[in-house]
Amino acid sequence: DAKTTQPNSMESNEEEPVHLPCNHSTISGTDYIHWYRQLPSQGPEYVIHGLTSNVNNRMASLAIAEDRKSSTLILHRATLRDAAVYYCILRGRNTGGFKTIFGAGTRLFVKA
C-alpha cells in the first residue's frame, strides 16, 4: 500500500491561512488523494479529495503537485474549530471498493 508522510504537528494563528503538506512519493496512477480530519472524541470526517487537478470546496482547497508525489491542504482562514488531526490518505481501488489507509496525521493547533 502506498504511504503518506506528514509533519506530526503544526501551529497556526486564528484567521490566518494554513498549509498542511503531505508527501506520497509512491502514489500509483489510480490512487485518489483524500484528506480527513478528526476532532477530539469524534470519528474522522471527510474534508476534500482529488486525483490530478486542484480542488476547492466550502471547507478547504487541495493543491496537488504536477507529479502527484505531494499535495497540500489549504485552510483559508483557520478558526479554533479547525483544531484537529488532519489525515492525508491515498485511496486506492481494490476489488470491492476503495481501500482507505490512514497514516499518523498532522495535529493542527490553532491559537486565538
Place this chain on the structure above:
Amino acid sequence: EAGVAQSPRYKIIEKRQSVAFWCNPISGHATLYWYQQILGQGPKLLIQFQNNGVVDDSQLPKDRFSAERLKGVDSTLKIQPAKLEDSAVYLCASSLWGGGTNTEAFFGQGTRLTVV
C-alpha cells in the same frame, strides 16, 4: 440523511472476556470498514466488506477477532478473548460503491473499548 450508527459508545471488560460491537452503515452504502484506533495513532483498517463479502481482512487478528455483515447491511465485530492491548476506539465507516468513481467514506463516532 442518517449517519453511520455504532453501539455501544463505551465498553469496559476484563481481559479474556468477549465483546461485540455493532454498526449500521448509511443506507445504500455497499462498502463497510472496521478500523481500530489506538490512542495517539491513526485508524488501522481491520476489515473491509463489499456487500456481505470480505474484500480485505489482512490486518484482522483472526485468532481472536471476527466480523460479519449478514445481508450486506449491518455488521458486527467480535473480540474473543480480549487482551489488554485491544483497548482502543473501534470505528465503523461506509461508502457508496460508485462503480469505479471515487466517493468519500463516512465514519461513525466509534466504540471506546477499555480492557482491564
